Amino acid sequence: MDENREMEEKILLERAKVLSNNDKQDQSQGNQKQLVAFLISGKGYAIEVSWVKEMLPLPKITPIPGVPSFILGAVNVRGNIVTLTDLEEFLEIGKLKEKKEEQKILVLESSKIQTGIIVDDVIDCLSIPEKQIEAPLVTLEEKKLEYILGQIRLKGKIFAFLDGKALLENSRLLIG
Numbered sequence: 001m002d003e004n005r006e007m008e009e010k011i012l013l014e015r016a017k018v019l020s021n022n023d024k025q026d027q028s029q030g031n032q033k034q035l036v037a038f039l040i041s042g043k044g045y046a047i048e049v050s051w052v053k054e055m056l057p058l059p060k061i062t063p064i065p066g067v068p069s070f071i072l073g074a075v076n077v078r079g080n081i082v083t084l085t086d087l088e089e090f091l092e093i094g095k096l097k098e099k100k101e102e103q104k105i106l107v108l109e110s111s112k113i114q115t116g117i118i119v120d121d122v123i124d125c126l127s128i129p130e131k132q133i134e135a136p137l138v139t140l141e142e143k144k145l146e147y148i149l150g151q152i153r154l155k156g157k158i159f160a161f162l163d164g165k166a167l168l169e170n171s172r173l174l175i176g
Contacts, residue, residue, distance in 0.1 A: 004057060004104065007122050011036055014049040014125045031130045035152070037123040037159050038106060040088055044123070044159035046152055051164030053109040055122060058099065067175050075105065075116060082107060083175060087117045090172070091144055110168035128152060133161055 014034045034049040054077075061073040061084060070089040074081050084105065088094035105116040133150040147170075150161045167173075 004055065007125075008055045010125045011049060011052055011055055011122070014127075015052060017049075032127045033130055033133065034125070034127050035161070036106065036125050037152075037154055038119040039121045039123060040117070040119055041094060042120075043088070043094075044154065044157050045087070045162055046154070046159045047106075047108070047162045047164050047167075049125060051108050051110065051168065053107040053114065056105045056107065056116075058101065058103045058105055058118065061099070064175065068172065070172075071175060072118065077107065077116075080114070082114055082116045083173075084116045084118060085173060091147060093144065108164065108168060110165070113168050113173055115168070115173055123154065126154070136160070 014036075017034065035046040036049055036052050037044065037046040039045070056077065059075045059077075061075055063073045064071060064083070067083075070086045072084040072086050074083050076082075082105075086095060099118065100120075103118050103120055104122060106119055106122070107114060107116045133152055136145055136148045136150050147163050147166050148160050149163045152159050152161055
């Protein structure tokens, strides 16, 4: 639990830096992006810290009838009901294989919506120069490219850099 709390504090600290615009940027490397890198089913993803509200242990999920299959259900987060999205099924690149006790929820938030995604692990909170963000794979379908800004290399692995705005402003995530 201490490891979860430390990572959550790191995420929140990075997010606070981004939101307050007090981040001192290294001029020699250009603009920086603050990211949270995570794994789902062994695949690497990253999203800007400003879209991440918090990280939580995986609680009990309450099913919601009549919603798309990528909506896994809802969880209670301190009195707020948050829907859970299977990110890979939403992006049509796979489906969450199983839920495990050690998984976590990243709660993503915009001014319009709040949703959680189940992740196997949060790898890191990091700041990278924008010039290190590579173009997304040309083999991706156009509909998937709508949600992917590019890719980054981290610890010898390629991570898809998600477009938080496109993801959270998609009307398919709104239920009710």
